[in-house]
Amino acid sequence: MPDTGHRQQETAPVERRIDAIEAIFEARGMNARAAIEEFEHTIEEKWLPENGARVVAKAWTDPAFKKRLMENGRAAVGELGLTMPPHHRHLIVKENTATLQNVICCTLCSCTAFTIIGLPPDWYKELEYRARVVRQSRTVLKEMGLDLPESVDIRVWDTTADTRYMILPERPARTAGWSEEQLAAIVTKDAMIGVARLA
């Protein structure tokens, strides 16, 4: 290898790279440390799948709310005190039934309605899910533990604009007479993404 006269520098580890940006932001008066603490609080206390679970439970028990939710998701979740970032201008809710499975994805990056259904799980952001779920939906769902009969149609929703989607899962038959709180407790993030059904 020719000696260029420069000492070859190593690539900085990711932790050192974000340390550096944090320190520069702090030095520029951007309050980086406070922003990180606020973010950590927000993801632990606010952007939780329990939000979406409340929305689902209310839709299952209140037909008038469900109608409003299907017509204007953003306004309806607002009734429950839930908000979305300004650039998420629209929330579309898709209902799963005995013969229809809706599934959401983002093939270009990893967009989700994170303030409602919670931040996306790791696998949602991985290359395998992004590449395969649009083309091999039934196979991918089966590999993920959801083996759908051919009688169930599949609709995949690719989040390519700033419209956000959430899935209204099918209510399990065994839950007749349950309270909203009991119902919300069985609703999972996976079911609101559409890769699982509730039993």
Place this chain on the structure above:
Amino acid sequence: MDGVHDMGGRQGFGRVRHKPKAETFHAPWEKRVNALYSLAVKHGIYNMDEYRHAIERMEPRHYLSASYYERSLTSLATLCIEKGVFTQDELERRAGGTVPLSLPAAPGRPNVATRQKYKIGDRVRVRTEHVPGHVRAPGYIRGKTGIVVDITPAYPFPDAHAHGIHAEDEPTYDVRFRTEELWPGSADRAEVHVGVFESYLEPAA
């Protein structure tokens, strides 16, 4: 751009590494990345379209091997340098090593002047266009025909908004495609719905 980020329909990938109640974050530094790229947006250093495009501009081998949060971090570092918040030299000095950055952007484009409105039920075709800059039409729908099933409120046109060009808001259409049309004889039977900006569409007979 026809980048490696445009993953939809690519073959050769294995099983999704799924487990129930999967985590979002796996290390504390990932939360700091998320917090600081959001902080930069709040400070108006860049918008979300610029942020997404800077991820797409990563050197392809780096993109494919980096974790999700390393991609976020690379976009944040690249845009702060391009926008003059700090220099690469200052960043690397503080980081104690080199910091891999995204490659420079190709030019963007304004809203398409000949775009037109559609209504629910219209048959539309995705224009056969090869855009060098940011674009939110995934490659797998290019030239394909579908049906408008929903119209959503207008958003800034990303092909312009990611490049500092004046972006008019335009509607997006939820367009229903059939996998038989997208990948004939080579896909599971399903409908795929994509949110498509008006500028990407033309009427189909």
